[in-house]
Amino acid sequence: xxxxxxxxxxxxxxxxxxxxxxxxxxxxxxxxxxxxxxxxxxxxxxxxxxxxxxxxxxxxxxxxxxxxxxxxxxxxxxxxxxxxxxxxxxxxxxxxxxxxxxxxxxxxxxxxxxxxxxxxxxxxxxxxxxxxxxxxxxxxxxxxxxxxxxxxxxxxxxxxxxxxxxxxxxxxxxxxxxxxxxxxxxxxxxxxxxxxxxxxxxxxxxxxxxxxxxxxxxxxxxxxxxxxxxxxxxxxxxxxxxxxxxxxxxxxxxxxxxxxxxxxxxxxxxxxxxxxxxxxxxxxxxxxxxxxxxxxxxxxxxxxxxxxxxxxxxxxxxxxxxxxxxxxxxxxxxxxxxxxxxxxxxxxxxxxxxxxxxxxxxxxxxxxxxxxxxxxxxxxxxxxxxxxxxxxxxxxxxxxxxxxxxxxxxxxxxxxxxxxxxxxxxxxxxxxxxxxxxxxxxxxxxxxxxxxxxxxxxxxxxxxxxxx
Amino acid sequence: xxxxxxxxxxxxxxxxxxxxxxxxxxxxxxxxxxxxxxxxxxxxxxxxxxxxxxxxxxxxxxxxxxxxxxxxxxxxxxxxxxxxxxxxxxxxxxxxxxxxxxxxxxxxxxxxxxxxxxxxxxxxxxxxxxxxxxxxxxxxxxxxxxxxxxxxxxxxxxxxxxxxxxxxxxxxxxxxxxxxxxxxxxxxxxxxxxxxxxxxxxxxxxxxxxxxxxxxxxxxxxxxxxxxxxxxxxxxxxxxxxxxxxxxxxxxxxxxxxxxxxxxxxxxxxxxxxxxxxxxxxxxxxxxxxxxxxxxxxxxxxxxxxxxxxxxxxxxxxxxxxxxxxxxxxxxxxxxxxxxxxxxxxxxxxxxxxxxxxxxxxxxxxxxxxxxxxxxxxxxxxxxxxxxxxxxxxxxxxxxxxxxxxxxxxxxxxxxxxxxxxxxxxxxxxxxxxxxxxxxxxxxxxxxxxxxxxxxxxxxxxxxxxxx
Numbered sequence: 001x002x003x004x005x006x007x008x009x010x011x012x013x014x015x016x017x018x019x020x021x022x023x024x025x026x027x028x029x030x031x032x033x034x035x036x037x038x039x040x041x042x043x044x045x046x047x048x049x050x051x052x053x054x055x056x057x058x059x060x061x062x063x064x065x066x067x068x069x070x071x072x073x074x075x076x077x078x079x080x081x082x083x084x085x086x087x088x089x090x091x092x093x094x095x096x097x098x099x100x101x102x103x104x105x106x107x108x109x110x111x112x113x114x115x116x117x118x119x120x121x122x123x124x125x126x127x128x129x130x131x132x133x134x135x136x137x138x139x140x141x142x143x144x145x146x147x148x149x150x151x152x153x154x155x156x157x158x159x160x161x162x163x164x165x166x167x168x169x170x171x172x173x174x175x176x177x178x179x180x181x182x183x184x185x186x187x188x189x190x191x192x193x194x195x196x197x198x199x200x201x202x203x204x205x206x207x208x209x210x211x212x213x214x215x216x217x218x219x220x221x222x223x224x225x226x227x228x229x230x231x232x233x234x235x236x237x238x239x240x241x242x243x244x245x246x247x248x249x250x251x252x253x254x255x256x257x258x259x260x261x262x263x264x265x266x267x268x269x270x271x272x273x274x275x276x277x278x279x280x281x282x283x284x285x286x287x288x289x290x291x292x293x294x295x296x297x298x299x300x301x302x303x304x305x306x307x308x309x310x311x312x313x314x315x316x317x318x319x320x321x322x323x324x325x326x327x328x329x330x331x332x333x334x335x336x337x338x339x340x341x342x343x344x345x346x347x348x349x350x351x352x353x354x355x356x357x358x359x360x361x362x363x364x365x366x367x368x369x370x371x372x373x374x375x376x377x378x379x380x381x382x383x384x385x386x387x388x389x390x391x392x393x394x395x396x397x398x399x400x401x402x403x404x405x406x407x408x409x410x411x412x413x414x415x416x417x418x419x420x421x422x423x424x425x426x427x428x429x430x431x432x433x434x435x436x437x438x439x440x441x442x443x444x445x446x447x448x449x450x451x452x453x454x455x456x457x458x459x460x461x462x463x464x465x466x467x468x
Numbered sequence: 469x470x471x472x473x474x475x476x477x478x479x480x481x482x483x484x485x486x487x488x489x490x491x492x493x494x495x496x497x498x499x500x501x502x503x504x505x506x507x508x509x510x511x512x513x514x515x516x517x518x519x520x521x522x523x524x525x526x527x528x529x530x531x532x533x534x535x536x537x538x539x540x541x542x543x544x545x546x547x548x549x550x551x552x553x554x555x556x557x558x559x560x561x562x563x564x565x566x567x568x569x570x571x572x573x574x575x576x577x578x579x580x581x582x583x584x585x586x587x588x589x590x591x592x593x594x595x596x597x598x599x600x601x602x603x604x605x606x607x608x609x610x611x612x613x614x615x616x617x618x619x620x621x622x623x624x625x626x627x628x629x630x631x632x633x634x635x636x637x638x639x640x641x642x643x644x645x646x647x648x649x650x651x652x653x654x655x656x657x658x659x660x661x662x663x664x665x666x667x668x669x670x671x672x673x674x675x676x677x678x679x680x681x682x683x684x685x686x687x688x689x690x691x692x693x694x695x696x697x698x699x700x701x702x703x704x705x706x707x708x709x710x711x712x713x714x715x716x717x718x719x720x721x722x723x724x725x726x727x728x729x730x731x732x733x734x735x736x737x738x739x740x741x742x743x744x745x746x747x748x749x750x751x752x753x754x755x756x757x758x759x760x761x762x763x764x765x766x767x768x769x770x771x772x773x774x775x776x777x778x779x780x781x782x783x784x785x786x787x788x789x790x791x792x793x794x795x796x797x798x799x800x801x802x803x804x805x806x807x808x809x810x811x812x813x814x815x816x817x818x819x820x821x822x823x824x825x826x827x828x829x830x831x832x833x834x835x836x837x838x839x840x841x842x843x844x845x846x847x848x849x850x851x852x853x854x855x856x857x858x859x860x861x862x863x864x865x866x867x868x869x870x871x872x873x874x875x876x877x878x879x880x881x882x883x884x885x886x887x888x889x890x891x892x893x894x895x896x897x898x899x900x901x902x903x904x905x906x907x908x909x910x911x912x913x914x915x916x917x918x919x920x921x922x923x924x925x926x927x928x929x930x931x932x933x934x935x936x
Binding site for chain 2 (some may be wrong): 033286340
């Protein structure tokens, strides 16, 4: 039915903007409304197919499905097919297969292609961010606050070791062993301290291990690590920019992070009985889920405003609501929303990953790859030993706890990005950090799977059944 | 904790972009990443609070909750508070309370405020469009294809009467009675033919009447009306632009619409057994829901490409999947996604509604209000009589069927928007169309509620229980 559409369609489309957007068609900037929607729909179709094909393949070879979602993202992303690319990495509308396809199937004006491309990537980016917010909200709901507080000291020990060991070994090794100047060496060392709570938590959930002792220690340590990472980034960034460390910034971050986490949990416990009472009095559809999301989004907003991460707010909201009688019901309702939004996050992480830096045939990559090999070793060993700082408790799988902290994920990429923007990193050091992030992120899920081999069948069943 | 943040925060934020966005921070255009996410989260919080406060209040005074969502949208929208405003209507960042609030709570650079405002409204607009796509997918799932085909002839009679009667009466009345020139009279008449399938379907679902004979006739007629509306808009628009009617365009639209609806249903029936088999073989979470959405979004995309509406594609996808053994399970999973996204649509419709045109104290509004009074009468009577074209069937509530077609909603606003953009409408005629759309949209839900008073308690229960 698309034959001859180009000639027939132009006159109509010009006069027939998408109903929902055109309500007050006055400027011409919104003429692209239906095309932007179409490009987002097409992106979601590509993302879902990539996540499901990748996830199913991984699950069949006994690997965590989230690894498949990441790899699926790589396949449709900048490294391979170029279906889903993002302008921050320098891509334009011409690099995007989605936009090219839309240009061929609709009468999209090539002059408008760039605007549509930017709107499409903006919407997909925000959807992926809401995806990881929902994921952390879900993880918070499934976590047990009491259990988490109980393992708090152990989690803190793991987090602090997992920050200090790779930082010292990484910075020292690069500076003394590879002759990297001090500032980039410190930066690379700082990048080694990150942990991607999203990837680890998702793998644990898939293995049905989130509520094991090990799982709770990993989650607790990852949350502490996330806060430490924000502080370290602020320190390192201020060091690069001003040459010294601004103590007020650091103090502000430490105090606001502590106050936020303690405050939300204490205040949250006071507020939730009223929230639950309100939900019980409500009569319209979706009363529990929408109220829960309002709470989660509001805390995510506050966390962003005080310079923390939105996901910490969502996690705290989930933790607090997980203490109420509504936990089970809310968990069940969040599942579908998570199923729809979380894959967008993981596929986007994969799609943004540029595997070009891994190609040893490119001479300029080689120096970076050698540095990367060193960083990867430090990254795995530095986190791997962190579990052993837990004293006693021979019953715990301490190696698994350390390996759970290995994936640097998107958090590690921030360091590379900030370092690159500040001009402090040489191309080879930046490439080395990116390669380290890629390898740790993609290796950790199968490693974790190996280290938790004896997962009881019933638990794994639950984690699939949740989605059905 | 926000004290002194402006001075402390600037250095940090500059160097600490949001992790998820900053992966490859090279340009500076993405510096606003965390602020854009924060503004979207805040918008969603405002939207959810407006939808729930409005919905709960309406449900307590025995009105359909969706009316409360619309009114809640009006309250936070351009007409009252200005929390949620959109650039298409001429609003800037300064008019948006969300952006103002963000400027006060973060270190958002006033120069970037406009970019953040545009990104925020773009994302919310697309979310609201995905919301109505999910709504129509859900309505399609809940509808019974056989029943719908069975009532097809009756629905067609209702749709065609509901298009011809208001068009002839409206155009004739304006031309002969009010001395409005021919072209704007035809345009206003055309605007009277629209039906907002979203609002009607939502009210029917809330009343537990979607699967009644009347409900299925209304849905069937609304779908046919939607297609007729697209054709009428193309005809009128081409008339204004070129002075004559381009037969090829019209033929193209009629054929593609018919081919699309028949094609998706026939092909869909062939494809769905394979889809169901694939879903049964899948092992990862969310396999059914994600597969269903891929199908819905793909059809929505195709519908957009052939110049139809995305919602028609989603409705067809729901209808076809509703025929499979997975119907019940999929319906249950879509509920949570709908609860999260559908309110965004209705609140946005309300928020975009500018009640300024209703103020009789403004002299320039008076002429429009007089025209509007006439258009409203024609709008209600013209659709109201449509139900009576069903021959025999004294058991049917024929008035309710007609009244079900009354809300013009966002579809009616398209006509006003296109007319305004083409310069064919005088300000008073445009205002009259907008007032007619507002009044029919807001009156139809309570009217429908009155006409379906004897809704069995169990059915209404179900429609709330779905969401719990």
